[in-house]
Amino acid sequence: MADLYPIKLTVNGKPHQCSVQPRTHLVDFLRDDLGLKGSHLGCEHGVCGACTVELNGQIVRGCLTLAVQADGGTVQTIEGVSASGVIRDLQDAFVRRNALQCGFCTSGMLMAAKELVEQMPHANRAEVREWISGNYCRCTGYHAIVDAICDVLQQRKEATA
């Protein structure tokens, strides 16, 4: 068995010092070591997007990132952005538009949507569809998810106008 590797990182604003096996990917670390079960694992080879988390301010595939690669870094998960309220409008819009059924993809979908509404505030519907093409949903058929994200883009535009 490979040696444990010490890491220091900040998760949802809280500093952690841990030792991990090098083979442990970021979402297994978040779920099993830190008990943050909001990030999900679907395919574990980078296709489904359920594991989407923020590392150093950018969304990444948590299953395609080793926990040791987050050493010295900052991680935000669905728990962090829910508690801080920064995606409250997205969460409300998902509920209002019925943009989830089983909810398995929703945390990853919200993490992806967060970066979209922050970085592309003028995105159109086609750009929203393209952006979330990396996140699979097997329940909704995507239409309601796109509606919800477009609602929030519109609301935020009006709020800053």
Place this chain on the structure above:
Amino acid sequence: MKAAAFDYVKPASIDQVIALLQEHGDDARLLAGGQTLMATLNMRLSEPQLVVDITGIESLRGISVQGPVLRIGALATHTDIEFSPLVARHAPLLKAAAPHIAHRAIRNSGTFGGSIAYADPAAEWPTCLLALGGTVVARGPKGERRIAADDFFTGLYSTALQPDELLTACEIPLAGADHWFGFSELARRHGDYAIVGMAATARREGDALHGLRIVLLGVDATPVRARQTETLLEARALDMATVTQAVASLRSEIDPLPDLTNTPDTKRHLAGVLLHRMLPTAATATTATA
């Protein structure tokens, strides 16, 4: 699935990486963005003893103009390239191709150097590097050497890199005022591997193209140039008859490999469709277009 156990090391210098590659040979794998390696580890298609994380090496980062070339550090991510003003100005083909690569979360991690070194024949960057007439910069125990893209991709997932060499950067000639390029690919869903894709560059003089490089992805074991069609189009005015002739030439010179869902004939047809769409943009454009 979960990756098998491996040891992990994060060297601070290129020399340390080379020493590790010499010591461990094929038991070691380099980790950059990890967007291919991590998937193969999780599926246990790859079970290295040692993973060498090169992301701590600062000199492998960055995008800069160095004399007559644009230097793209091995660790530049797809997102870095997509939004780099230097890339937009000096190698606009790369900016046009970037959005076709997978999805945002993957573009935030995956690297240019990783894609070139992995040499997937269906990937965008190897095809673009070849179309741009770029150069790979490699460092090994004997020092640095440069390998032309034309000589770099030697077979399926195979390159001219030696086992103890590290790809440190790629260099791309700066686009001149007469630079023309095109990029297009056909995929069932955005971000999927393309069935067929095409990157092309040339110098545009009047209504003719010179020094064409037309490169296809997804048709062969490596990105492949359509040299017969390049020659046919050289310095010719791009009227409809010439375009039709070029499409026929392309379809006759390529010998596509099938994939799980597409036959060689389908790919041959689609490659012609891409060229048929792309060439007229050179005839009508007043500036370079995607």
